[in-house]
Amino acid sequence: MESRLRATHPLYKVIVFCGFLGFLVFLTQLNNEISDLELKESAPLPKEIQKYYVKTSKCHIPYVDPFTPEVMEFYSPETLVTCTNDSDLVFTEYNPKIQRYILRIDEEVAMDLMNNTDVEYNCFYREVEYGSEADTFDKLGSNKYFSDGYVVPTHVEGIVVECRTADEPSILLQKDAFTFVQYEPLPKDMKKKHGVRKPSVIMYGIDSLSRINLRRTMPKVFKFLQGEGWFEMQGYNKVGDNSFPNIFAILSGYSAETAKEHICDTDTEGCFDKMPMIWKYFKNASYLTGYAEDESGSNHFSYLKPGFQKKPMDFYFRPFLRALESKLDITQYGYMPYCLGRRIANRYIYDYGRMFTERFVHERPIWGMFWSSHFSHDDPFMPSAMQEKILGDLLDLKSAGALEETIMIFFADHGVRWGRLTWLKEGFLEERLPMMFIYLPPWFRVTYPSFVRALKINQHRLCSNFDIHNTLKHIIEMGGTPDGPVLPKAFDCPTCQSLFHVLPEDRTCAQAAIDDHWCTCEPYIPISDQAWTDQISHSVIDRMNEYFVAKGLSALCSNLTLYYVIKTEIRTGVDVKWHDDQLPELEKAVYRVKFKVKQNSADFQATVTYNNVTQTSEVNVEQISRTNSYREDSTCIEDKLAKLYCICFSDLKS
Template sequence: MESRIHTYQWVYKFLGLCYFLIAVVFVIYGSNVSWSTKIKQIRNPNLSRISESEDKPEPQLYYLKTSKCHIPYVDPFNDEVMEIYKPQTLITCSNETDLILTEYNASIKRHVLHIDEKVALKLLNFTEAEYNCFYREIKYGDQAETFDKLGEKKYFTNGYEVPLHVEGMIVECQLAKDPKVVLQKDAFTFVQHRPLPKNLESPRGTRKPSVIMYGIDSLSRINLRRTMPKVFKFLQGPGWYEMKGYNKVGDNSFPNIIAILSGYSETTAKEQVCDTNKAGCLDEMPMIWKYFKNASYLTGYAEDESDSNHFTYLKPGFSKKPTDFYFRPMLRALETELDVYRLPYMRYCLGRRMANRYVFDYGRQFTKRFVHERPIWGMFWSNHFSHDDPFMPSSMQEKVLGDLLDFQEDGDLEEMIMIFFADHGTRFGRLTELQEGFLEERLPMMFIHLPPWFRETYPSYAQALELNQHRLSSNFDLHNTLKHIIEIGGTPDGPKLPKSFDCPTCQSLFHPLPEDRTCPQAGIEEHWCTCEPYRIITGQEWTTPIAHSVIDRMNEYFVHKNLNRLCSNLTLNYIHKTEIKTGPNLDYFKDLRQESAVYRIKFKVNQNGADFQATVVYNNSTQKAEVNVEKISRTNSYKEDSTCINDKLAKLYCICFGDIKA
């Protein structure tokens, strides 16, 4: 018995020693490694702890990863952004039910006005008081950008057929005994039917694809996923293609939109065509709608905020009506004649409706009226709810989704190519201050829908678009694609249309883009390029001279533009962040302090706390920065800083002496 006990004691001691040794091994391997991994590593000492660790960092994801371009994926709901993200609630402009309704009678091809008697009874407090309803026609002015006046009062009753020449009206219903008592005031715009021209009455051999462009200002692909997830889900449906490598080519709306519509940058247009700041130039520019119109397309264009219109914000606008259906004169009448509610700066409500509802209703009318019987091109743009507040699109999700569903349910998407896009992302404010702010600003959303008949007729074009979702692309490529669409519907021996002037290496998205494409090959300048990674650097003795040199260039710019008597000299307050360009295939830099390198620096100046971001080539020996001042980004609002000048670009940098805050 004693020997057996002795044996058990020896066994217990041996097991205890084994447990102790195992515990020591676990301590040596560290507490950050999972139990399953520790066991695997004990069994196989050569196993890499990093490769097996459950706590290893997630692999970097990319919107785009090619041999020459790495655009990182951004989690739209990461911890940093969720600290500031607040979904917005839709603000309605009126709680009243519509007294006047309109419908389009397809059999007689006329708009009809209806009066809802039940609503009238409620507005009359259920009395038998009599009332009258009338409209005043919105008449075009001599200039394309204005409306002339309102026409005389035309009284109407229920079932009134709107005359074909009327494209817009202000309507009112008043008490018969006291006309000062207005039951309801409203406004309507109409896309009136136009008969087919003779050359389109008989079927043609090649089917012309229609194009509708639905645009939302300042909406990045990241913020779309964040604020409109239902819309994003819809855009994953059959026939939709997301251009995940789409990168903007300019700072604000105008350079990005003009590149799409004309194929020119503003600078090159001034050299090759005309100065877009001078009256009459925009009429001369080779806008895409001119090419569509020459190919027998019916054309339409609409925006929802006249003060921030692409072609009239510090620009002269058009002297001639640019498209067959042009909404701006109607918009000016609505803004003038109806009550306006602003949120915060732009006109949010025009009378009883949100401003963008007029625009997209106009676009829906235009599409529904014509897309099933003739080729059309139209662009319909909204910025009143997305430009100033990056989170306001969340309140519009159901409205935008409803627009897209209407296109689908009416069968319009079966007929046409649709482009759902933005000009750029958020350019100032809270989102730009985040770690991913650089990407947020430069990666606008871009989705293209091809109808089934087009995919079946041109399978190689659909395959190319599928491939190009994962290639670097730009506004100039989209311009070439629009030209390609026109050529598709033309005669085989017809002339080839000129491609984008500013980017000779750009092409139609219906042909495969090169896998090794770089930003210069896509017409994207260094400051806007998201392809190549940068690494943060620290040390004031190194980064401060870069900021000072950039500010010197900005102050020289004021002198060169003869603005130094109006604009204050800028001085450095502090540096937010400085980064050095490393390139897509470099994991580290052995010697960051090169003689000359590309830097990205974000800084604040003392004057009104203005924030700027610049991409510069800086020479550490000469301490001189090479930078195009007009490519420097202003990353906070400048509305109240540069009221003394009207120069559209200089306003970004100028802090007027009279606007300096104490």
């Protein structure tokens, strides 16, 4: 008997029928799955989850779209304004074989300037001579005539050049100025091979440029900074109001207040010479040091400050800047010089930085900081006009091979502090989140993989100026001996650390030495109760008026009175969800208030702890932000902090 079933067997028919039913069920399920998938793909996407620069357990810093509709209503990229249309009659070139600068004269330009006549002309320079103090120059030297191909003597670091017709009276054809970073050979003791390779450090700074405004005004620069080796510190939060406290924290590890208590008063002559500034540590580690800023009136160490009594670095630009500002024609843009003679002011700074870097970076470690204020301080959109210039500076350093040797810090002190951007919903973040990019050269990334890993993690963790200070100290320590001294860390932040070590995930602003008023970690929500918000602002103004009395300024500064409240917000904390109609009845809470006073329509923003029972406030007046220009309101006093709040009786407007 056959063991297999015949096709006519009844059981065989049952099996075939069941198989057919199963196949139909499979097709139906497949059809349903395809239909469901099509429905999902055609349905509207869920609302995008909010992005964050930082989102940790204790800190939420929201990402800000640089191109919101509110910004685009008034954002307009600026066009670069040049200082002259004439070609250079005199220019310089550097001969690397003889390591000397050479002056060149363009005869064709000379003919154009003289309208192709046969008149003879002469060119001469006057040397910029140092003054008796570090921040000055005494005079220009006597006329030194030169011809094409003249080799500049190695002692000359700055010159003012004139070319004139030989006739009497002579006619000025062109006036210009040049600075030089003259090559210095390595000291004998540095020619020995070091066991550990030391990275150079170049700090390239732009005043008042937030990471938001960088993306908005310099997209090409931002794209360059996305390249390999670059790290954006997206949790970088400023620690003070204006340039000085933020830059001082990076370069010294101190605030002015604790420096006064433990070392010296930064408002007194000679203090900056005594301070343990970062360049002193680099100098002690055999680094060559350089420094330049582009506007002497708002220099970090000289704006309402005494400056230096002694030359602070090996290559120090300020005396040459004073000469340029006094001997060349100046074109203003806003309140600052835009053109120094024939050149945009920042060109002198970054040319000086480029020369300093190219002269030395390939044979010895260097530290330099090169800072520009004039084009970004008064106009938040002017950086758009400078984009190609700044990108060119970065590309020049790259093409010269400088980035192969150098840790580069491309950064700002703070964002825009007044004007229309500060009135936006995101204005609080625009002001408090300066850009901070750190570049690590290839050899460094290979040699120190753990530091690279830490920096990658730290990109999205809260950090401050004091961490940058500690990072600079860490770089210095890398080139030392294993048993060498450990350098002191930032005095004002015992819990701060080098960014080459992983920062705590649960870090708070207090742990980074960022006071409440500057902290961007905790969310606030608006409150609309008019009586409540008026009370808080009135209490803040009371503290401000008491401040004038305590400082002995009440005879010069008008008492302030509330005009109206612009906005009041209450701090909720990162894990709390409140709504305006469900605010808890708290005895004491932290508020952020923005208000206008009647005196000269001055605008202020304060972070205040307000007691709703006693109707009193706790606020540090010297951390209240002035959010419109105070330049013409406080001419009667010189106190750098009090100028933010004082409306002089002599400056009162009707």
